Amino acid sequence: MSTSSRPRRRTLADRGIDGVTxxxxxxxxxxxxLFVYPFVYGLLLSFAPKEGGWLGNYTKFFSDPYMYGTxxxxxxxxxxxxxxxxxxxxxxxxxxxxxxxxRLLTTILVLPITLGTVLVAEGLLxxxxxxxxxxxxxxxxxxxxxxxxxxxxxxxVFISLVITGFPFTFLLxxxxxxxxxxxxxxxxxxxxxxxxxxxxHIVLPLIVPGLAVTFCLAFVDAFSVFPSAVxxxxxxxxTRVISFAAAQAAFxxxxxxxxxxxxxxxxxxxxxxxxxxxxxxGLFYTGPAGGGKG
Amino acid sequence: MESAxxxxxxxxxxxxxxxxxxxxxxxxxxxxxxxxxxxxLSSWLPAAFTLRWYASAWKEFQLGDVLLVTFQIxxxxxxxSALIGVPAAYALARRDFPGKPLVIVLFLLPLLVPPITFGIxxxxxxxxxxxxxxxxxxIVANLVPTVPFTVILMIPFIEQxxxxxxxxxxxFGAGTGRLFIHVLVPLLVPGILAATLLAMVRTVSMFELxxxxxxxxxxxxxxxxxxxxFAAGVRAGQSIDAMAxxxxxxxxxxxxxxxxxVNPTQIVARVKKAAV
Numbered sequence: 001m002s003t004s005s006r007p008r009r010r011t012l013a014d015r016g017i018d019g020v021t022x023x024x025x026x027x028x029x030x031x032x033x034l035f036v037y038p039f040v041y042g043l044l045l046s047f048a049p050k051e052g053g054w055l056g057n058y059t060k061f062f063s064d065p066y067m068y069g070t071x072x073x074x075x076x077x078x079x080x081x082x083x084x085x086x087x088x089x090x091x092x093x094x095x096x097x098x099x100x101x102x103r104l105l106t107t108i109l110v111l112p113i114t115l116g117t118v119l120v121a122e123g124l125l126x127x128x129x130x131x132x133x134x135x136x137x138x139x140x141x142x143x144x145x146x147x148x149x150x151x152x153x154x155x156x157v158f159i160s161l162v163i164t165g166f167p168f169t170f171l172l173x174x175x176x177x178x179x180x181x182x183x184x185x186x187x188x189x190x191x192x193x194x195x196x197x198x199x200x201h202i203v204l205p206l207i208v209p210g211l212a213v214t215f216c217l218a219f220v221d222a223f224s225v226f227p228s229a230v231x232x233x234x235x236x237x238x239t240r241v242i243s244f245a246a247a248q249a250a251f252x253x254x255x256x257x258x259x260x261x262x263x264x265x266x267x268x269x270x271x272x273x274x275x276x277x278x279x280x281x282g283l284f285y286t287g288p289a290g291g292g293k294g
Numbered sequence: 295m296e297s298a299x300x301x302x303x304x305x306x307x308x309x310x311x312x313x314x315x316x317x318x319x320x321x322x323x324x325x326x327x328x329x330x331x332x333x334x335l336s337s338w339l340p341a342a343f344t345l346r347w348y349a350s351a352w353k354e355f356q357l358g359d360v361l362l363v364t365f366q367i368x369x370x371x372x373x374x375s376a377l378i379g380v381p382a383a384y385a386l387a388r389r390d391f392p393g394k395p396l397v398i399v400l401f402l403l404p405l406l407v408p409p410i411t412f413g414i415x416x417x418x419x420x421x422x423x424x425x426x427x428x429x430x431x432x433i434v435a436n437l438v439p440t441v442p443f444t445v446i447l448m449i450p451f452i453e454q455x456x457x458x459x460x461x462x463x464x465x466f467g468a469g470t471g472r473l474f475i476h477v478l479v480p481l482l483v484p485g486i487l488a489a490t491l492l493a494m495v496r497t498v499s500m501f502e503l504x505x506x507x508x509x510x511x512x513x514x515x516x517x518x519x520x521x522x523x524f525a526a527g528v529r530a531g532q533s534i535d536a537m538a539x540x541x542x543x544x545x546x547x548x549x550x551x552x553x554x555x556v557n558p559t560q561i562v563a564r565v566k567k568a569a570v
Binding site for chain 1: 297300303304307308310311314315317318319320321322324325328336338378379381382384385386388389391397400401403404406407408409410411412414415416417418419421434435437438441442445470495499500501502505506516519520523524531534535538541542545546549553557558559
């Protein structure tokens with residue numbers, strides 16, 4: 001028996017499969033069982049509605065303006081917030097990369113990410129409220145006469161998405177920009193390029209592919225906004241986001257088939273945007289920018 | 295050598311950074327101050343300070359039970375994700391095998407797809423097998439992102455270890471099991487600590503998955519906080535904020551310890567580096 005199994009072992013080992021490789025199996029099986037399988041199960045379940053044909057859930061969703069409207073309401077939040085966060089991250093990262101005490105700033109910025117959207121929403125309810133510090137300060141400086149309404153509407157959710165989203169995009173952008181070899185910019189500076197054109201012709205082309213990935217991650221995150229849209233927004237009206245509609249279908253109507261269908265629609269919109277952005281990313285240079293050690 | 299315009303630009307950028315940081319800190323400060331205040335209606339600070347909201351929050355929200363559940367769940371998640379994740383990371387760091395890129399994508403997907411998107415089908419499956427609503431259901435759901443997170447985070451830590459050290463141990467007759475216990479784990483302590491602490495932070499602050507799978511007796515602190523804000527009006531805002539402060543402390547402790555081992559940028563950047 002051992003003689004017959006030995007040559008087989010050797011060929012497997014030659015292909016890189018041995019005892020150590022098998023250590024990957026438990027984790028891989030776990031992800032297949034609890035991530036891939038539920039996704040496929042949800043997809044199939046979404047085609048087996050409580051009533052109607054196999055497309056029943058989807059026709060129900062797309063014939064009800066209160067439901068399909070959630071796609072637009074969510075996009076209206078997620079797209080501007082993501083673009084704003086990236087537009088803010090790039091100039092800030094360009095300045096911060098030369099800073100000596102970077103760590104203090106990055107530690108403060110990692111706070112809102114760690115605390116999570118529920119806590120940020122609870123904090124903003126007080127802070128942005130009519131008697132909150134923000135409105136008080138604006139009145140004190142004479143910028144406004146009476147408190148402006150920033151909670152329980154679109155802007156409350158928008159601000160909460162900036163507070164949790166900006167640090168995320170900023171930290172990604174910073175790690176990307178710090179990875180660019182300073183010699184590239186020094187060479188351009190020696191040739192007489194000013195900061196503006198150094199950024200336009202050297203840094204920007206190098207970070208565009210990374211920014212595309214950052215955009216995808218941040219957009220997908222913002223598109224699935226849930227707690228802050230409920231706590232800080234108007235979940236029955238202008239911030240009725242798609243994830244809230246899905247959770248309602250699951251936990252208020254106990255229609256898991258419909259809820260899965262909404263989750264699948266959510267995934268399609270997310271992947272659609274990610275695919276679009278990544279297709280555009282292919283047009284740019286994506287090689288190493290580190291220089292030396294690569 | 296700077297033009298006036300460049301200086302103005304730089305000032306503007308820093309003004310924004312300061313504005314942002316001040317607002318974040320002020321927002322956190324409002325929660326903390328409110329939790330200690332007696333009445334805070336139309337003034338800059340509360341009329342007087344008190345500790346009674348903590349006592350009432352502790353009683354009203356059964357915080358003792360909630361905290362116990364939170365740390366039982368987080369502890370189990372951390373332990374299991376290290377046990378499953380570290381060996382997988384070792385295999386991925388040390389071996390090249392056919393289909394390896396596919397396996398990496400498999401581990402990246404749960405980190406890239408937002409929890410609420412896969413959480414709904416996952417909760418459906420967990421309800422079908424009867425796990426949802428129990429503590430094990432919440433643990434299993436939270437493992438879905440933390441196992442891949444541990445794998446991806448540990449790969450670079452393992453790659454840093456010189457393979458010669460392992461080769462030497464093998465020459466002296468150590469099998470894979472003993473190699474792990476006597477050589478790799480001691481060398482990997484900083485990496486494993488970083489990964490487990492960050493998995494801890496993620497689990498304590500993971501709202502969506504816990505919200506979708508928890509029953510009344512398996513709620514973690516963040517979900518209890520959400521429900522109390524959702525049903526606000528019944529309870530005093532100050533006791534909700536007292537609970538928020540306890541929640542903040544329970545996440546920040548782990549973050550502060552974790553930051554001794556990793557750089558803040560790494561917390562978010564690891565995933566992206568693997569994705570690019």
